[in-house]
Amino acid sequence: MTRQFHKMHGLGNDFVVFDARAEPLTVTPALARALGDRKTGVGFDQLIVLTPSPAADLRMDIWNADGGMAEACGNASRCVVALTGAQTIETEGGVIEGAAIGAEVEVAMGEPRFDWNQIPLADAMDTRPLPLAWDELASPDAVNVGNPHLCFFVQDSDAIPLEKLGPQIEHDPAFPERINVNVASVEPDGSLKLRTWERGAGLTLACGTGACATGVAAIRRRLATSPVTVRTHGGNLMISWAPGEPVRMRGAATHVFTGTIDLDSLPA
Numbered sequence: 001m002t003r004q005f006h007k008m009h010g011l012g013n014d015f016v017v018f019d020a021r022a023e024p025l026t027v028t029p030a031l032a033r034a035l036g037d038r039k040t041g042v043g044f045d046q047l048i049v050l051t052p053s054p055a056a057d058l059r060m061d062i063w064n065a066d067g068g069m070a071e072a073c074g075n076a077s078r079c080v081v082a083l084t085g086a087q088t089i090e091t092e093g094g095v096i097e098g099a100a101i102g103a104e105v106e107v108a109m110g111e112p113r114f115d116w117n118q119i120p121l122a123d124a125m126d127t128r129p130l131p132l133a134w135d136e137l138a139s140p141d142a143v144n145v146g147n148p149h150l151c152f153f154v155q156d157s158d159a160i161p162l163e164k165l166g167p168q169i170e171h172d173p174a175f176p177e178r179i180n181v182n183v184a185s186v187e188p189d190g191s192l193k194l195r196t197w198e199r200g201a202g203l204t205l206a207c208g209t210g211a212c213a214t215g216v217a218a219i220r221r222r223l224a225t226s227p228v229t230v231r232t233h234g235g236n237l238m239i240s241w242a243p244g245e246p247v248r249m250r251g252a253a254t255h256v257f258t259g260t261i262d263l264d265s266l267p268a
């Protein structure tokens with residue numbers, strides 16, 4: 001079965017998007033992994049499947065490159081708004097609102113959650129900060145913005161061996177649903193420099209929900225004021241938040257090409 005797909009990215013965090021609103025598409029973990037393989041498939045950080053929704057303009061299901069699923073994806077949300085013109089998107093993590101603003105897209109990702117069982121953590125404990133450490137990474141804030149994040153504030157985020165510590169923390173038994181790992185440093189101009197180890201995808205050039213969670217954590221810690229610029233290796237995002245409100249993110253959404261693929265040529 002040959003299907004059309006869109007290759008898109010938000011600041012280098014890249015996606016394959018299938019619009020399955022008119023023609024259903026069954027995705028399995030094996031198919032997601034095969035499509036995500038950068039040598040033999042199409043390659044992506046996340047696979048996005050759009051279907052009809054009774055609660056919003058459309059529904060977006062998110063598959064990580066490892067074949068697991070995620071409840072939210074900030075950069076893909078902006079891409080889906082840009083691709084379809086949707087103003088509301090149902091995800092497993094909640095309904096996202098979005099709108100084009102000039103050449104960029106702004107999305108409201110919902111209200112962040114901070115309780116230990118909302119992250120979720122395996123055991124009850126403070127989440128601001130979490131009394132845990134992994135080598136030089138200690139005392140992160142835990143924030144759920146639809147999906148689970150840890151946010152560490154460090155002197156220089158580029159100096160942290162995230163390729164070593166990221167997988168260790170992602171798979172720590174403290175996090176029953178695993179976790180996304182963000183390391184950020186506060187820059188002299190008040191912006192945040194961010195790197196993210198993504199659950200199920202590893203190091204990515206940018207993580208939209210990571211920027212939201214880290215912006216929120218920095219504002220709560222009074223390390224930053226809203227709106228705050230979050231600088232990733234793929235580019236900048238503007239994050240706005242106040243307690244009791246949804247976290248908003250503004251940034252680029254890029255369509256790279258439209259292609260077709262014979263799904264029968266890949267493992268089911």
Ligand SMILES: N[C@@H](CCC[C@H](N)C(=O)O)C(=O)O
Pocket residue numbers: 013045046062064069070071072073074075076147148180198199200201204206207208209210
């Ligand atoms: N790239 C994303 C986040 C994708 C999901 C994440 N890896 C998870 O498993 O929660 C973003 O832009 O937010």
